Amino acid sequence: MPININNAGLKNANIDSKPNNRQVQNDAQQKPADVSSKGGDAVSLTSEAQQLGSLQEKAMNSSGVDQAKVDKIKADIESGSYKINVEQLANKLAQFESDLFSNGNSE
Secondary structure, X not given: OOOOOOOOOOOOHHHHOOOOHHHHHHHHHHOOOHHHHOOOOOOOOOHXXXXXXXXXXXXXXXXXXXXXXXXXXXXXXXXXXXXOXXXXXXXXXXXXXXXXXXXXXXX
């Protein structure tokens, strides 16, 4: 017995009564305020998500430079009161070179 997979000749009221995608898009563009009055979907953000969004916006608007710290170091250098920890500097340079050369050889 052959099966009609295309439902030729049959009318499905559920499918035919649905608006097509173009109608749905046009309705959404024309009446965005009607979504809430018709009981449409709603989105709410947690306080953590709102805080993360504000922090992300603040970071995007920031230059990434702590100008107050830069100004203090400049003033300390000019006055001669800026002290350099030579042991810490040497350790950081050695660590940097170690990381640089060990990563270069692993490829």
